Amino acid sequence: xxxxxxxxxxxxxxxxxLTTALVSVDAFTKPYIAANQKKRxxxxxxxxxxxxxxxxxxxxxxxxxxxxxxxxxxxQPLGVTEENKRHFYRTAAxxxxxxxxxxxxxxxxxxxxxxxxxxxxxxxxxxxxxxxTPGLGGRIEEPEFLDRFTSxxxxxxxxxxxxxxxxxxxxxxxxxxxxxxxxxxxxxxxxEIQRYVPAIKESLKK
Amino acid sequence: MSAKTFLDAQDRKILKNGYTREHPIFxxxxxxxxxxxxxxxxxxxxxxxxxxxxxxxxxxxIISSLRxxxxxxxxxxxxxxTIASFVIIVQKFLDAxxxxxxKALGAYVALIITNCILMGRAEAFYVTRGVRHxxxxxxxxxxxxxxxxxxxxxxxxxLGFGTLLGFKVTPAGWENLVVxxxxxxxxxxxxxxIWISRTISERSGGEEGE
Numbered sequence: 001x002x003x004x005x006x007x008x009x010x011x012x013x014x015x016x017x018l019t020t021a022l023v024s025v026d027a028f029t030k031p032y033i034a035a036n037q038k039k040r041x042x043x044x045x046x047x048x049x050x051x052x053x054x055x056x057x058x059x060x061x062x063x064x065x066x067x068x069x070x071x072x073x074x075x076q077p078l079g080v081t082e083e084n085k086r087h088f089y090r091t092a093a094x095x096x097x098x099x100x101x102x103x104x105x106x107x108x109x110x111x112x113x114x115x116x117x118x119x120x121x122x123x124x125x126x127x128x129x130x131x132x133t134p135g136l137g138g139r140i141e142e143p144e145f146l147d148r149f150t151s152x153x154x155x156x157x158x159x160x161x162x163x164x165x166x167x168x169x170x171x172x173x174x175x176x177x178x179x180x181x182x183x184x185x186x187x188x189x190x191x192e193i194q195r196y197v198p199a200i201k202e203s204l205k206k
Numbered sequence: 207m208s209a210k211t212f213l214d215a216q217d218r219k220i221l222k223n224g225y226t227r228e229h230p231i232f233x234x235x236x237x238x239x240x241x242x243x244x245x246x247x248x249x250x251x252x253x254x255x256x257x258x259x260x261x262x263x264x265x266x267x268i269i270s271s272l273r274x275x276x277x278x279x280x281x282x283x284x285x286x287x288t289i290a291s292f293v294i295i296v297q298k299f300l301d302a303x304x305x306x307x308x309k310a311l312g313a314y315v316a317l318i319i320t321n322c323i324l325m326g327r328a329e330a331f332y333v334t335r336g337v338r339h340x341x342x343x344x345x346x347x348x349x350x351x352x353x354x355x356x357x358x359x360x361x362x363x364x365l366g367f368g369t370l371l372g373f374k375v376t377p378a379g380w381e382n383l384v385v386x387x388x389x390x391x392x393x394x395x396x397x398x399x400i401w402i403s404r405t406i407s408e409r410s411g412g413e414e415g416e
Contacts, residue, residue, distance in 0.1 A: 007277035014272075014284060018291040025295050032302035040305065129309070135246055135366075135387035177384075 040128055041112070042066075045089050045097050048114035048124040065091055075199050088200055095123050098196050102188030105180045107131035109140075109188060115154070119197055122158075125149040125189075130181075137181025148172040154193050160186040217342045224346015230323045231354045231396070232403045237323040241355055242392040244314050248371050251359035252352075253300075253307045257318050259348030261292045263341060265324055269332040270340035276333060285328040286319075293318045323347055358395050362386045 042062045046053050053061045068087040070076075076085055088098035094117035101110035109130040114123035127141040139145065152158065153170040160166075160174045160182040174182035213221070230236045237258075244254040268288050269276070276284050297315045300308035308315065318324070327347055332340040363369055366386030368376035385391045 003277065007280045010275060010277055011280050011283060011287075015287055018287055022291055022294055025298050029298040029302035033298070036302070036305040135384075 041099070044112040044126040044128050045114075048112045048126045049089075049091055049095055049097050050114070050124055051091070066097070067091075069200075069203055071196075072199050072202055075196070088196065088203075090204075093117065096200055097123075098192075098200065099128075100188060100192035100196075102184070102191060104130055104132050104184045104188075105137055106133065109181075109185060113189065113192070115197075119201065120153055120155045122149045122152045122154060132178070132181045136177040139175065139178055140181050140185055145175060154189070158186060158189055158193070213342070217338065220339050220342040221346040224343055224348070225350035225353065227407075228347075229350045229354075229403070230326075230347050231351060232400050233407075234326065236326045237321050237351055238396065240314070240317060240321050241351075241358065241396060242389055243317070244311070245355050245359040245362055245392055245396075246366065246387050247310075247363050248356060248359045249307070250310055250314070251355045253311055254314060254318075255348070255352030255355050257293075257296050257300075257311075257315060258321055258323065258351055259344075260296060261289060261318055262324060262327065262344040262348050264292045265289055265328055266332050266340040266344035267337065269328050270335060270337045273333050273335075281329065281333060282325075285325055289324050289328075290319050323351060354399070358392065358399065361395055362391060366391065 039058070043053075043058060045066060046058065046062060049066070051061065051065055066089045068089050070085045070087055080086075088096060090096050095114055096117070096119060097112055097114040099110065100113050101108055103109070107130070109127065109132070111125065111127040111129070113125050115121065116123050125146050127146070130138065130141055132138045132140060149172060152172055155170070157170065159168075159171045161171050162179070163173050163175055165171075166173045224230075228234055231238060231241055240254065240258070244250050265285070265288055269285065272284070293316065296318070297308070300311070300315060327343060331343050335343070360370065363371075364375060365383045368374060368380050368382050383391070386395075
């Protein structure tokens, strides 16, 4: 009985000490991680919009060239405060850039999609985060693949076809070894376009 | 001032065992899963090796200093929560200060938790031996794991991607061997490496009795 109590006490104390350590590490690193994420998003927005930048001037170029616009209230989380509102971005030329996210094969895929002012033609796509299989689906983030999206149409629907099969203005070639990740990405983009583009149009009318 | 000043004969023997006769991958057969998964690029292999070595050292330190307190029946859970905590700490620090490496490693940092070298060494060594010897053992195993992982990654990256540490090293017109970027390529390489290392160790006396 004493042994059993000792055992429980030991596990609880060790768990408590380690939990405290983890909570403090989390609190310590949180601001750095948030800053990194914001930076990565801003870089992605610029890259998707095809704006050249250097690492040191990124922040300045972002604030000069990109204007954030808040989504309509229907797309905001409940009870959100003014500074935490969700935004999409526009350039002076009228290009629209917004974040997309959805489930890939292994984990969430998220990134940024830039549309030309007509809101039907892709300007650029970037992937900010994905955990697809390295060497297979993970290759969806390679520039060589992402470059294929440029000037493709997203209406009525965007398609990633098997390699060599793309022929229409709304189709691009996928690549071997990444069929599932390509299908997932296609699905995510179409869903997010349907969800956000009408809202963006509405916001821009105001 | 040489290493001999600080380490007595037994320390050195334990340290050396980690990358020779008790080599985690070649001899004991631990850590093979991550050696297959993360050895596709040298950069990833280096970060993974550093992560595993750090967690191994921390685990050795904690488990061996608590060894008289750890209840027999709660050994495994003690290893698990210790290892898991340090892995999360590594992950958080990578996210905060080296986001590029953290992004490249993806899910694999979290998978250090399941690296069997950690559990294996904790159960086989740290829970019964003193702090000093345990740390030596962790260091030795860390060296053994890291050198193997990086060597395999170097071959796979050159053959599979045509690069080394991200720099192009293959001549123009080089056709990348896609199989090397995939798990089967790693199996072939690792299998060959284990075969060679065992043949050599048998020739050189075989007094280890593996």
